Structures are given as structure tokens and as C-alpha cells.
Amino acid sequence: MSLSLLLPEADVADLLTSWPDQPRVYERGPTALDRTITAAGFEKLLGTGCVPAEEVAAILAGPSDRSSFKTNGRTDAAKLRRLRERGYTIRLGNLQRWLPFFHDASRAIQQETGYSNYAHAFLTPAGKQGLLHHWDQQMALIVQVAGAKTWQLWKPVYDSPMREFQESFRVWRDDFIPAWEAAGPDMSIDLQAGQTLLLPRGWVHNPHALHHDEPSLHLTFAIRERTPLWIAEQLIARAIAEPEFRRVITPRDLEGPVLADRLRETRQALVEFLGGLDLEEMASLVREAAVTELEYTT
Numbered sequence: 001m002s003l004s005l006l007l008p009e010a011d012v013a014d015l016l017t018s019w020p021d022q023p024r025v026y027e028r029g030p031t032a033l034d035r036t037i038t039a040a041g042f043e044k045l046l047g048t049g050c051v052p053a054e055e056v057a058a059i060l061a062g063p064s065d066r067s068s069f070k071t072n073g074r075t076d077a078a079k080l081r082r083l084r085e086r087g088y089t090i091r092l093g094n095l096q097r098w099l100p101f102f103h104d105a106s107r108a109i110q111q112e113t114g115y116s117n118y119a120h121a122f123l124t125p126a127g128k129q130g131l132l133h134h135w136d137q138q139m140a141l142i143v144q145v146a147g148a149k150t151w152q153l154w155k156p157v158y159d160s161p162m163r164e165f166q167e168s169f170r171v172w173r174d175d176f177i178p179a180w181e182a183a184g185p186d187m188s189i190d191l192q193a194g195q196t197l198l199l200p201r202g203w204v205h206n207p208h209a210l211h212h213d214e215p216s217l218h219l220t221f222a223i224r225e226r227t228p229l230w231i232a233e234q235l236i237a238r239a240i241a242e243p244e245f246r247r248v249i250t251p252r253d254l255e256g257p258v259l260a261d262r263l264r265e266t267r268q269a270l271v272e273f274l275g276g277l278d279l280e281e282m283a284s285l286v287r288e289a290a291v292t293e294l295e296y297t298t
Helices: 009-018 032-036 039-048 077-085 100-113 176-183 228-241 256-275 279-292
Strands: 024-027 056-059 089-092 116-124 139-146 148-154 187-192 195-199 204-208 216-224
Touching: 039 077, 039 089, 039 116, 056 077, 077 089, 100 116, 100 216, 100 279, 139 148, 139 187, 148 195, 148 216, 187 195, 228 256, 228 279
Parallel strands: none
Antiparallel strands: 024 195, 056 089, 089 116, 116 216, 139 195, 139 216, 148 187, 148 204
């Protein structure tokens, strides 16, 4: 299993070499994912109450509700059903942590790309909306399993947001949505079952099923792209083996003109350390981190 679960085989190689920065829609065709993951299966899963409560969110055109579906800290299937009847989208998070199929798929995608990743499922009632306008810090592959969902898209407000840097909720302005709505979307896609939408990081999206008369089930595979900053962190992390980088810096050295001296000394020591690294050896270590490190986010 690999990205070929989510995309046509011919497009996987293209993705790995070009990494698009524009949204694309792929005709996925039936894969092992479609044969294994069905709307009926997720309906049954919700009805069992076995979904980990910490991975559930209920969303109705606004912020997430993370508690009203619980009884004694556990997922209550009856409460979830009532929320759905009221029009809430149910998000099941981090499927790779608690469903074996997604665990295997996630690890295979990481082996193929060197990128850690996670998968969420969104079940939206017909004619309703869960999340509102926002953007994400990683590329996403949106896999429509059942029904249809409309994706209104706007070009990025900020270039290549990542981690705490230019996350939508950190730099949000009240005039964003009125401005987007007044201008209209740069792109609007009605994603159908059997299709996959590639959504580059930073693209504003407003997904909804407002004009569809059947429930929607889609999976979001969030692909945590590696960056030069990540490589730099991998290189710098090795400095911990050097006593020089573990010595104490006294409180008085963290103030006044002395601090600038410490910064210059440390910068020079770091330059010398990095210059002495065996890059062939580091390449092997960094590759191992790329295919095993799970929780890093861009």
C-alpha cells in the first residue's frame, strides 16, 4: 500500500518528482481503500461507540465540539447520533493510530515519500457544513468515499505556512471571510466519490455539502512535507553529542552585551561543527529519520 491507494498509479510518480503547488483533481478509480473503507463501515463504527473519544469532534459551521458526545469520558453512540441528526459533521481523527488499515497505509506512504502523515474522516449530513474557511500547514489528499462535497478554494494568503508560522488561527483577521466571499472563490470543485483532490498547503478552503442531497464521507490524508528547516534541525540535533554544546550558560550571560558575545561564540562553534560533519553518514541518518519520525509537522 502507498500513495497508489489514493491516486492513479501513473500520477504517483509525477507527484513524487514535481510536488504540485496548484490544486488538482484525480480520477482515483477503485483501489484497496475503496474496497475496504465504506460509508456503511463508518456508520457501523459510529454506532458501536468504540471510537476513541479524544479523536472525535462534532462540527457545525464553526468551532469544534469536543465534549457533548461523551458519557463518563467515553464516546456515547446515542449522543453522536443525535448530533448528526441536528446536522453536525463528525470528524474521526488520526485513524492511523487506532485502525489497522490506516496504520499500514500511513507507514507505507511514509516509506514511499519520507513524509509522516495522518488521516481524518469527515462524515457530513446532506445539505450541511462542518468546518468553515481556513488553511492548513501541510499538503492534503482529499479522498471522496461516498456522496459529494463542494470545495471552494482561494489562493494562499501567506506563502508556505508551517508549524506556528502563519497558521490560519494565529494570523486570522475578521475581514478574511467577507473579502473572500465578496471576491468569490478562485476555484470551486464538486468532489465526487471515486475522486481525490490534491490541496497544497496554504490554500484557503471552505468545504461543504450545502447543495448536495446525500451524506458525504471523505478522508483527509495530511502529508507532512519535509523542509530545509527540518534538515537543518536534523543536522543541529547531532551537536548534543559535543560537550561544548551541553555546558551551562549562566543567567548573567543571558543579558546585556555579554549575551551578544555568547551568540557570536555559539554561532561560530555551530559553523565549525556543521563543517566537520560526515555528510555521507548524515544522509543515512536523515533518511532513517524521514521514514520513521511520526509526529513532526511542517
